[in-house]
Amino acid sequence: MVTSAELPCPGHRACGNLEGVTELPNRPVCILGLGLIGGSMMRALHDAGREVFGHNRSAATVEAATASGHDASTDLVATLRRAADSDAVIVLATPVTTIEPILAAIAEHAPGALVTDVISVKRPVAEIVHRVHPQARYVGGHPMAGTSHSGWAATDPALFTGAMWMVTTEDTTDAADWETVADIALLLGAAVVPAAADAHDRAVAAISHLPHLTAAATATVGAGESDLALRLAAGSFRDGTRVAGTAPALQRAMIEANGVAVLNVLSETIDRLIAARDELRDHGTTSVLVDDGHRARLAYESMAQSPRALIADVEIGAPGWQADMRRQAHQGRVWLGRDD
Amino acid sequence: MVTSAELPCPGHRACGNLEGVTELPNRPVCILGLGLIGGSMMRALHDAGREVFGHNRSAATVEAATASGHDASTDLVATLRRAADSDAVIVLATPVTTIEPILAAIAEHAPGALVTDVISVKRPVAEIVHRVHPQARYVGGHPMAGTSHSGWAATDPALFTGAMWMVTTEDTTDAADWETVADIALLLGAAVVPAAADAHDRAVAAISHLPHLTAAATATVGAGESDLALRLAAGSFRDGTRVAGTAPALQRAMIEANGVAVLNVLSETIDRLIAARDELRDHGTTSVLVDDGHRARLAYESMAQSPRALIADVEIGAPGWQADMRRQAHQGRVWLGRDD
Structure with a gap:
């Protein structure tokens, strides 16, 4: 038997008072x-039998979601009050540029709710959370999944199957809250990658934001050549420029929010292309860049195709569990849940 | 009835003596x-019922082709003599760096044969042909198809279905030879894009060779960040770096053979990335590059998805037919054969 003061208390596992805690496997998600x-996420959680409800400021989106049998509203305050009443996990799923007033509303209407997000940068989100809602129970998240399409019409409940889902794992991260967020990712078929916000932001600058900028440059130069060039364009151009087709506002929101890390990898890319140009002009070869790129691609394919090594022997909540998680994740291991 | 002096005479249509010319629909391909x-090509031509035979210097490749029921040999001279005896069309399908001794052998053993190629640059090939085998009947070709895999094991008879196949169309190109080469491309399911060698080389520098270099740079910077980064890599990195996985020798052969054109588009790409870095550093935005890239990608998708406009009202062999072809191709039109 659990008292209302113990459940839902933030961090009930961290306080050590686990005796008799009733799990809430169907804790709602907002x-x-x-x-x-x-x-x-809404469609996949619904399919998994989880209670899920949501908000969108566009009436058209809410109508589309409702018409598909989902529980959606344009009323943010009512949605947040419902989240507070039902101890729902709140998921921020709007661009980083829009979250400040939303977090202020959460601080007012659902101050005790556990908050996570699915935004592609983590340090800037954490800073906004800290400033606008300093008492928030917050564990960041970032599913590495997407298409170049956007909006409700593009949603797909299988979007996260097999994807990597980064969950922020700082030295101060609460164990129970971390596991609640990680379990949502696992329920949707993703594998959890624990990381600190800074390390995540450097990583996604390199493997997500930079590819958008190089795709944009490649598309621009290719299309600028001639219609003949576009007519001759085949696989290398098609695949290499695909993400340039993403809505510009979405691309800019994620790239610009991660500005410092993007500047570093963009400068390194420019340096490598200049070195390749000089090598081609002066010596007629492109061996350094082509060989380095080939090795890098093979390293990526090797990791993508090899069986996933699992994070093991970490007791969530024990001293230093966060650092243990991060250390194993840095070796490419993923979290698929407790063994027991 | 046609005399042996008229058939196979080079350019028999151009001489105007078309009366009674017997077509050779099953003219062999070497x-x-x-x-x-x-x-x-060998597999697709074989499937189409065309007589086809070939040469490879690797005994393993010849054994693999022979084991699949194809007609292949490691003996170049015997293969060329057979081509001469059977009036076969000879297809150069080795890297540009290897064709000089092969062309010398053609000049010796099959000097009257029509020669085409499938190499990804056209001006350098034409220059080597002109120097090594100045009397050659030559019409260049370049199918815009491929994968990041190579060798006989990767062959696919459907590789050219729906692809663009550039056929060199200069003011001096012989009408009958051009049509013979174009008909091979059409037989394999491709659409023919007529272009001058220079225009082709500028176009493929922009839409094929540049994407290999930007993919290599993106792969190198991404893999250099951390194993965490590679673990988080998703669609944008996977697609944007795919062609970096192509065998380095093949990438270098095509890029370096097109050095001047590649230098131009590479320099333009560097300039655009530097401008984006400065914009991000000084103003916190990436709007110019992201918006330009988005427009360029949409222009490409629009052309790729729209019904192909056809080159029309060109009488092959009539004065100026080559320029007419090129002009229509520059508007994005393709050749799918004669109407009649």
């Missing part, structure tokens, strides 16, 4: 923003 | 080099 990621 | 492109 999704704020029903675009590609938020909408796909 | 393929020199049985890698991804040459091997796929």
